[in-house]
Amino acid sequence: MKVRTRFAPSPTGELHLGNARTAVLNWLFARRHGGAFVLRFEDTDLERQVATAEHGIVRALDWLGLDRDEGPFVGGPHGPYRQSERLEIYGEHANRLLSAGLAFRCYCTTEELEIRRAEARARKGELRYDGRCRDLPREVEERFRGEGRRPSIRFRVDPGPIRYADRIRGELTVHGEEIGDLVILRSDGRPTYNFAVVVDDLLMEITHVIRGAGHLSNTPKQVLFYRALGAEPPEFVHLPSVLAPGGGKLSKRAGATGLRAYEEVGYHPDAVLNYLSLLSWSSPTGDEILSRERLMAEVDLDRLGAANPEIDPAKMRWLSGQHFRRESIERLEVDLAGRLVDRFSLGETELRALTEVLRERILVLSDANDVCELILPEPDLSNSAVREVLEEPHSARVVAAVTERWSALEQWTRETLREALLEVGRDVGIKGRAFYHPVRATLTGAIQGPDLPDIAYILGAERTLERLRRGIAAAGA
């Protein structure tokens, strides 16, 4: 049977690392087995205003490179893919259960239920529905109807063990008496979450339900629905919950940063994909820096742990850097161009040189700004730190020697610049700080930054030599 997975967020807000990890595993597993990845929005409970959230989610998925085979905006044979557009379908299925005697109409109002729950809580009793409408005589039903009560439809949950399986945890059992009769259709006709999910997953022919462990306790209820509808449940895989750094659940104040923010800071999307798949999973090879292709080939449902992992921002940044190091110059150049060209009015050769240097040092794309900020603007030679360096006795001589040697260069490459610099150092007989600082200060107006040959390489021969000559003048003065 063809593997079909789905990602079913409710379009309330942005995707965060926790949601995204669920999407990632569903996508990876589908791709690994040549299956289909379906997107579905669970929006039954929401009013409008979700349109922007829908787009935000799709955007985030696109950024991570998780393409959908079916879903909103792309369509597919099992649509519609928004629960709000499937209301009649849920109604039909609920009625099927009703006529089969597996469900019944419950005339209790929300208020009555709440009062009973409060009482139960007060005397420390069971909070569950007491089943009072299970077998209502026809006359009573008529009377309730006459009173204007709108019934909800409840599913009969009989006492006794309910067995279900989770791929990660194995066979599990709960008891029907701990669940109670479940509302599947509210009195206003909208389905409840657990019922809608089952109807959708069934109709969409989902084979593997991969979702957060928060749904573990919903699973037995859903298994009951599958059976009642005459179907076998799919395989359930409950991924451990992703926790915020320092523990605790992902929340507004801790770690629930939207994916958009990671995109803006400039994390490599493949690194985020890589990082997320490494939560609860590890490659049998023990490797951790895994390309998109390797992830698609290797990530499977075996080797999934059961403990809740915490996000480690530092490791994610490190991975991002690793992915940039392996990125092609051409691709990185495109990413960098979007952030730097206008802001620093870069030319083609400058951008290329910058990309070559930056590829070896950035962790996230925004690191590039700092480097540009430091070396691209005309250096300010008037600040005290720079003045101090330039006033050293040998500074003028050092800068002049470097200028002379570099201006004689036939090839302006990082390598030739570096070799030439080393030679000058030996010739002049000055080394360390005394040698490098005057050159650095002259070139950037700072005494801290990337390697000098790299700076010269990015600036290009003309600008480098011009700055150096100005430095000689300043040092001589």
Place this chain on the structure above:
RNA sequence: GCCCCCUUCGUCUAGUGGCCUAGGAUACCUGGUUCUCAGCCAGGAGACAGGGGUUCGACUCCCCUAGGGGGUACCA
């Protein structure tokens, strides 16, 4: 309150009864890369939550406790 799940270095993890004086990665510390920052390279320190069992032998199996996560809704 009741029910369910989880528990190896700070963090992510390897480990399925002896291969473990517990391996890797990150973070941290130190050194190197004839200047600095980042990067990179090398080295160092760092864990089986606690207590009972089972066994010739437990990180690995069972029980209890603690801690964490989730559920108990006409929320999703």
